[in-house]
Amino acid sequence: MDSISQGLFQAFRLVLTLDPDLYRIMALSLRVTLTAVVIAAAIGLPLGAWLAVNRFRYRRLTIAVLNAFMGLPPVVVGLFIYMLLSRSGPLGVLGLLFTPTAMIIAQAILITPLIASIAHQAIRDLWAEYHDLLISLNATRVQRIKALLWDGRRALLTATLAGFGRAIGEVGAIMIVGGNIEYSTRVMTTAIALETSKGNLAFALGLGIVLIGLAVLVNLGIHWLGRTERASNW
Amino acid sequence: MRRFLRLLAISMAAALFAGTAPAETMKMAVTTSFENSGLGKVLLPEVKKDLGLDVKLLVVGTGAALRLGANGDVDAVLVHAKGAELKFMKQGHGLHRRLIMYNDFVLIGPSEDPVGIKKARTAAEALKMIAAAKFPFVSRGDDSGTNKKELALWKEAGFDKADLRGSWYRAAGAGMGATLNVAAGMNAYTMSDRATWLKFGNKRDLALLFAGDPKLFNQYTFIPVNPKTHPGVRTDLALKLEDWLTSPKAAKLINGYRIKGEKLFTFNAKPAPE
Numbered sequence: 001m002d003s004i005s006q007g008l009f010q011a012f013r014l015v016l017t018l019d020p021d022l023y024r025i026m027a028l029s030l031r032v033t034l035t036a037v038v039i040a041a042a043i044g045l046p047l048g049a050w051l052a053v054n055r056f057r058y059r060r061l062t063i064a065v066l067n068a069f070m071g072l073p074p075v076v077v078g079l080f081i082y083m084l085l086s087r088s089g090p091l092g093v094l095g096l097l098f099t100p101t102a103m104i105i106a107q108a109i110l111i112t113p114l115i116a117s118i119a120h121q122a123i124r125d126l127w128a129e130y131h132d133l134l135i136s137l138n139a140t141r142v143q144r145i146k147a148l149l150w151d152g153r154r155a156l157l158t159a160t161l162a163g164f165g166r167a168i169g170e171v172g173a174i175m176i177v178g179g180n181i182e183y184s185t186r187v188m189t190t191a192i193a194l195e196t197s198k199g200n201l202a203f204a205l206g207l208g209i210v211l212i213g214l215a216v217l218v219n220l221g222i223h224w225l226g227r228t229e230r231a232s233n234w
Numbered sequence: 235m236r237r238f239l240r241l242l243a244i245s246m247a248a249a250l251f252a253g254t255a256p257a258e259t260m261k262m263a264v265t266t267s268f269e270n271s272g273l274g275k276v277l278l279p280e281v282k283k284d285l286g287l288d289v290k291l292l293v294v295g296t297g298a299a300l301r302l303g304a305n306g307d308v309d310a311v312l313v314h315a316k317g318a319e320l321k322f323m324k325q326g327h328g329l330h331r332r333l334i335m336y337n338d339f340v341l342i343g344p345s346e347d348p349v350g351i352k353k354a355r356t357a358a359e360a361l362k363m364i365a366a367a368k369f370p371f372v373s374r375g376d377d378s379g380t381n382k383k384e385l386a387l388w389k390e391a392g393f394d395k396a397d398l399r400g401s402w403y404r405a406a407g408a409g410m411g412a413t414l415n416v417a418a419g420m421n422a423y424t425m426s427d428r429a430t431w432l433k434f435g436n437k438r439d440l441a442l443l444f445a446g447d448p449k450l451f452n453q454y455t456f457i458p459v460n461p462k463t464h465p466g467v468r469t470d471l472a473l474k475l476e477d478w479l480t481s482p483k484a485a486k487l488i489n490g491y492r493i494k495g496e497k498l499f500t501f502n503a504k505p506a507p508e
Contacts, residue, residue, distance in 0.1 A: 087305055087466050198433065
């Protein structure tokens with residue numbers, strides 16, 4: 001109990017003293033994860049919608065694989081990206097290993113299936129509702145997907161936030177491809193892992209509480225920007 | 235006002251994405267025991283001041299550090315496992331080995347020392363006592379330099395890796411700090427480098443029980459990655475760093491580094507590479 005209350009105390013101390021190291025790793029956490037979410041949403045949302053409105057031969061298999069990939073093990077994704085980006089790997093010449101870019105790639109791969117799957121479920125239900133209308137209006141396939149994406153935006157926001165949630169708390173993949181280098185690729189989760197390994201449990205817990213607070217703020221911010229979850233706009 | 239705030243939020247988000255300009259940098263893989271000792275925090279700012287060189291540290295076990303070197307993903311390694319280093323050299327991944335400094339390993343265990351290793355004469359004898367009592371022992375189990383040293387000591391005590399199993403021998407498969415966390419949780423024996431132990435913040439009921447056997451000597455070696463086998467590496471910067479690490483100034487900083495009044499490292503670089 002004592003170390004838990006110490007953790008809370010550390011969290012307040014970190015935030016109130018405006019520790020510059022803390023703000024640097026918070027900014028990097030946000031930069032990496034938000035970029036990965038934007039990329040993953042740009043791929044995953046249209047992909048989910050496309051899967052919902054199209055009928056093709058291996059559709060069921062594609063969707064099953066996509067659903068299974070929601071649970072991609074971060075360590076394996078990290079290892080795979082490491083092997084690709086290592087100097088002795090096929091993309092080694094790019095020199096991307098141990099950079100934030102590598103971390104963004106890993107997280108985008110991790111969360112794209114999650115966003116696409118949730119988007120697909122939501123759009124499929126909407127499509128069942130809109131099917132006759134859109135067909136009778138003679139809408140093209142692209143127009144259908146656009147209409148469904150727009151009208152399903154609340155559910156798609158949820159899909160995107162789920163992706164954000166998975167990425168911001170992820171440590172296995174970014175530890176391998178980022179390397180947890182101080183002032184360069186250290187983010188909140190890898191810093192927590194490092195402090196835990198040093199036995200600084202209260203400090204690590206303090207960082208964890210700050211990270212959770214950050215995630216809450218981002219979610220609130222997105223709802224505010226999107227004008228969702230308001231009385232007039234349920 | 236609302237629109238202004240929204241604009242502000244968006245521009246703040248954009249500022250987050252702006253990059254920073256890179257300086258002259260190199261990457262070095264170091265062992266967790268080096269990083270945990272805090273010596274890096276003393277040496278690297280001086281390196282930056284003297285050479286204008288930003289050394290980015292990848293903190294991993296010796297096995298993983300040599301792996302990164304063998305893939306050409308770092309410019310140099312600072313490790314402590316002679317056998318693995320010689321193999322690394324033989325495979326053509328390293329330019330040369332340069333001894334830098336040494337510290338020592340210590341045996342840690344429950345403060346009341348239920349097995350009585352305090353009375354052991356050698357490290358191997360202490361391990362034998364633990365094995366005979368089947369008292370829990372936590373191993374790194376991660377192919378690190380510390381792990382290799384521990385296995386060599388077990389071998390000396392008459393135990394091959396295959397004999398080290400059963401409920402009393404736990405391979406944590408983790409770094410030194412994480413392994414100490416496990417040992418603290420189980421109140422078990424373990425082996426640690428002295429630096430990590432002194433800095434470790436979660437000792438609970440653990441205490442340093444055995445040290446001083448020359449077999450527990452822990453040599454740190456600097457190896458620049460070979461540019462012939464790995465054309466992308468910055469050997470020029472690695473050699474600059476090597477010159478600095480073997481300089482009288484480094485000697486003074488390394489020998490003078492203390493944690494809680496205890497001297498940790500002894501500088502032993504020779505004027506020329508091995």
